[in-house]
Amino acid sequence: MECQRCPVSGRNLATVESRKEKFCDECFIKFVSTKQRKQMMKDEFFRNLFKVLYPLEKEGSVARILLPLSLSDSGSLAMLDIVHDLLLEQVKQHNNHTGFTVDILTIFTGETVSIVKERMESLVKEKLLKLNKPNIYKVHFIDINEFFSNTSRVSNLIIDDGNFEIFAKSKSVDSGSRLCLREILGEYCLNNSSRTDLTSIIKTQLIKHFAYENDNDAIIWGHSMTKLSEVIISLVVKGKGSQIATFLDSESFDTLDNRPCNYKNLYPMKDLLSVEIESFLQIKSLTRFLINFEETNAKPNCLIAKKSSPLLDQQKLVKNMTINEITTKYFQDIQNDYSNIISTVLRTADKLTEPRSSMTKPSQCQICQSKIYTDPSSWLDRITVTSSCPIETSEEESAFKQWQDSKLGQSHTRYVELLNEIKKDTANNHDVDDKDVKLCYGCLILLNTSVKDKNLIWPEVDTMSSLLSSTKDDKELNEILNQFEINSDREEC
Ligand SMILES: [Zn+2]
Ligand SMILES: [Zn+2]
Structure with missing residues (x-):
């Protein structure tokens, strides 16, 4: 097999074949x-x-x-x-x-x-x-x-699984409380x-x-x-x-x-x-x-x-x-x-x-820093039913108890406590910066489904x-x- 690119006079042996063409x-x-x-x-x-x-x-x-x-x-x-x-x-x-x-x-x-x-x-x-x-x-x-040790503030992000709203508690970090990748x-x-x-x-x-x-x-x-x-x-x-x-x-x-x-x-x-x-x-x-x-x-x-x-x-x-x-x-x-x-x-x-933005002011995702064009929280809230149906029979009551005592139930209790704590903190704190926390749709889904307790501490890169x-x-x-x-x-x- 000969190379198809060499001059006709002296063609080398082909060694590579790509896109239907042979090359030396x-x-x-x-x-x-x-x-x-x-x-x-x-x-x-x-x-x-x-x-x-x-x-x-x-x-x-x-x-x-x-x-x-x-x-x-x-x-x-x-x-x-x-x-x-x-x-x-x-x-x-x-x-x-x-x-x-x-x-x-x-x-x-x-x-x-x-x-x-x-x-x-x-x-x-x-x-x-x-x-x-x-x-x-x-x-x-x-x-x-360095991504963690170079930032002076971190956000403790949590998502409310009831309406997909994101809450964040911003805090400064000192050398004792530095995060690392492994963590x-x-x-x-x-x-x-x-x-x-x-x-x-x-x-x-x-x-x-x-x-x-x-x-x-x-x-x-x-x-x-x-x-x-x-x-x-x-x-x-x-x-x-x-x-x-x-x-x-x-x-x-x-x-x-x-x-x-x-x-x-x-x-x-x-x-x-x-x-x-x-x-x-x-x-x-x-x-x-x-x-x-x-x-x-x-x-x-x-x-x-x-x-x-x-x-x-x-x-x-x-x-x-x-x-x-x-x-x-x-x-x-x-x-x-x-x-x-x-x-x-x-x-x-x-x-x-x-895409054309439907946001009132330009926003960036706190995790991946990409631009946000549509508010994913309100969109998800509009298309999802998250409330559970009420417990009616004693059978349901005992099933619920069982779930509450299981690992899954315990972790949910922990999550609810954490959510309430961060919610309370943001309500008390009237710092303007803390109010407008945004995540892009992809990071919101990641936080909601792939992160423990829907809670992540992440550096604020602008610091x-x-x-x-x-x-x-x-x-x-x-x-x-x-x-x-x-x-x-x-x-x-
Ligand atoms: Zn050649
Ligand atoms: Zn993102």
Whole structure:
């Protein structure tokens, strides 16, 4: 089988087959990086960010890009590799100048910290240092728990299951009462879907806050077309469909806690399928930098020699999967033969615009920070009957008693007590801030069904203090990058 892209005179053996076309290694790498670069040059704003602009001395002519890198996510690593090659080219063509610098931001948890740092170190030494120019990359690490330790106030949120009204008690936190991720996921979340959702909300918030404080011009996200379609469908399933337009928006500047930001969001990998990204990493032998590379090697790809088949015994039962895992599996299963479905999902979603708001004043969800267009509490209240029918017979009476004594009944009693306590507090407290608590429909449902006692303590992100100062700019790694600066200067002398 020959590559269909090579010149007729000397065709290489095909190694990859994707979208009904056969590629050799070289042509495939070119195919993937062209797709990414096309997105990076999609409009004037991004062209100006990524290109080398003349005159070079002009202030602000070098853009600052934030690249969130997750070493368990193939998309972000492939993106970094292509960005790296672009920088190498610019240095060569523009007499040691580049159009932009890159802040690489990795969020870690206590459990992953050592392996993340180890892999990052080899990535810096084996790859990033190949760029013969200092101060292009800066490596940052954030502990995910900064989300809790950086905010000075938290809201104790609870939902009234009678009419879906939300009550919140705001309180300040001191060092003794700091929350941590483990506590939230272990004590509050009732299932894996809510754990995944809250973790991903935290990560996104941290990345955006970092970009805001660090004055970045753009955040480039490593989502593939497959991944974006997964997110879109998951948002719809979770009742967060109204967020799709803002999520995909790469034309407007972002807003954070109602403050305008100087950065835009971009998805440079959005024209690539995840099987293509996996194959790209394998061909360029980059999987060794990933934390779960054994797993990655078994992921579906489109290499001709190494068609992988997911191991049956490793497949989870559907009922044990999170909503995200179910949609991921669906898109992974169809992407080899029906990739057009994936692009249709994305193209359709791309056409969506923000819904018209029926709110009297702009509101944001206290948990996920997304805009709220319709008040979900009153809508749910209108369509749901929550009152129970009265007890009439002695049989019903004893059944009710039994229920009250059961675990479920006891937990309900606890919930009612907590609800009354928070309700009373908010009634006594005439602080204006506490009155207008809003959650989006998706988070309201999450709180109502997947969180213990329908009660969650969540940081008030608008009280987040400087994230930048508590970010571990990794000294060792940046030193390696800087040492290189000294060495390379010497070499030039
Ligand atoms: Zn070829
Ligand atoms: Zn929300």
